[in-house]
Amino acid sequence: MRRMMRWAGGLAVLCGLLAVPALADTRGFDPVAATDAYLASVPPEAKARSDAYFEGGYWLLLWEPLYGLAVAWVLMRFGLSSRMRNLGQRFGGKGFFGTVLYAIQYLVLAALLSFPLTVYTDFVREHQYDLSNQGFGDWFGQLLIELAVTAVMAGLATGVLYAVIRAAPKRWWVWAAGVGVGFLVVALLLGPVFISPLFNEYKPLEPGPIRDKVLSMARANGVPAEHVYMFDASRQSKRISANVSGIFGTLRISLNDNLLNRSTPEEIQMVMAHELGHYVLNHVYEMLLSFSLVLLVGFAFIAWALPRVLARWGKRWGVEEVGDPAGLPVLMALLSLYFLVATPVTNTVVRANEAEADLFGLNASGQPDGFATVALKLGEYRKLAPGPLEEFLLFDHPSGRSRILMGMRWKAEHQAP
Numbered sequence: 001m002r003r004m005m006r007w008a009g010g011l012a013v014l015c016g017l018l019a020v021p022a023l024a025d026t027r028g029f030d031p032v033a034a035t036d037a038y039l040a041s042v043p044p045e046a047k048a049r050s051d052a053y054f055e056g057g058y059w060l061l062l063w064e065p066l067y068g069l070a071v072a073w074v075l076m077r078f079g080l081s082s083r084m085r086n087l088g089q090r091f092g093g094k095g096f097f098g099t100v101l102y103a104i105q106y107l108v109l110a111a112l113l114s115f116p117l118t119v120y121t122d123f124v125r126e127h128q129y130d131l132s133n134q135g136f137g138d139w140f141g142q143l144l145i146e147l148a149v150t151a152v153m154a155g156l157a158t159g160v161l162y163a164v165i166r167a168a169p170k171r172w173w174v175w176a177a178g179v180g181v182g183f184l185v186v187a188l189l190l191g192p193v194f195i196s197p198l199f200n201e202y203k204p205l206e207p208g209p210i211r212d213k214v215l216s217m218a219r220a221n222g223v224p225a226e227h228v229y230m231f232d233a234s235r236q237s238k239r240i241s242a243n244v245s246g247i248f249g250t251l252r253i254s255l256n257d258n259l260l261n262r263s264t265p266e267e268i269q270m271v272m273a274h275e276l277g278h279y280v281l282n283h284v285y286e287m288l289l290s291f292s293l294v295l296l297v298g299f300a301f302i303a304w305a306l307p308r309v310l311a312r313w314g315k316r317w318g319v320e321e322v323g324d325p326a327g328l329p330v331l332m333a334l335l336s337l338y339f340l341v342a343t344p345v346t347n348t349v350v351r352a353n354e355a356e357a358d359l360f361g362l363n364a365s366g367q368p369d370g371f372a373t374v375a376l377k378l379g380e381y382r383k384l385a386p387g388p389l390e391e392f393l394l395f396d397h398p399s400g401r402s403r404i405l406m407g408m409r410w411k412a413e414h415q416a417p
């Protein structure tokens, strides 16, 4: 949830400065030159700031799992994990409930040990780059709510995971991937109705020309109006954003209030059409399928690596078999290393869908210049012009330059003859 918010939203400075460059409006223009003209309209200091923010994120990608590894080491080395397991089993027995009680203790203690890094990444850094104006008290309160929700959901998931390991000691990793996806479906089902409202207020769009246009595009593309909402993202962040959340009956599109307050009608149309694209192209289901494969490979890796780690250090830690829940910190550390290595794969899966939604959005809204200016606004927190390899490995959305070029190509092909 926090990670989603982190990647979701912007700086407030640029919007007034972004006039459409003259080149972009001439007949029969060159899309590359038009793209360069848009990029050149960004003041150098704004670009330097956004590059620094985004490149700092590359390091966090590495530091977060390494920090997690250190947390796991502390929990294992000092016998904290096996003590928490004993406590959980004393009150909940050796089966499902004992494991859930252990997992909740683990999640709370791990969150406590990770707190300094969390404060830096999610509060200090966001304020440093002027991406948030949320006070510490409100931020901290929401962090506690998030921890409570995570402890319940992840605690139950861990209980099921270890039941599966005990039931199928050899092939548990296949079933574990299924359990992971099953819990993801539950989280997607509950998210928009029960979880997101704990953090933000969701309302139907207010009547007016913007809503008329958005709902008209929704109808034109077969999306029922009751699936379109607005929420007060400005509580946490200054970023402009919108998203699709939920699954089956709870699937919905949400526009954030920063987008509505800081963007032109053309920009809002384009962003909204992009989100309609996610909806119409069934990206939620496609992502679920892709993610289940990523998870399957991840658990296969753990099934290979965890017994080897435990054979080497397990005795010292008081954990000797894979089915012992006290090995959870090691399992989680291995999983985070796997996700680090898999970053280019998961990024590319997401980025490919984003590019599809962009093209859908251009065709549905017919707003290539709105797309270009909104891509520059998103460039407040996402590096605008990375190298090709950098974009391939580290971007989970197309870069600003890729998006503007896509828009300008579309525009070139839609010039009056």
Ligand SMILES: [Zn+2]
Binding pocket: 274, 275, 278, 354, 357
């Ligand atoms: Zn998207």
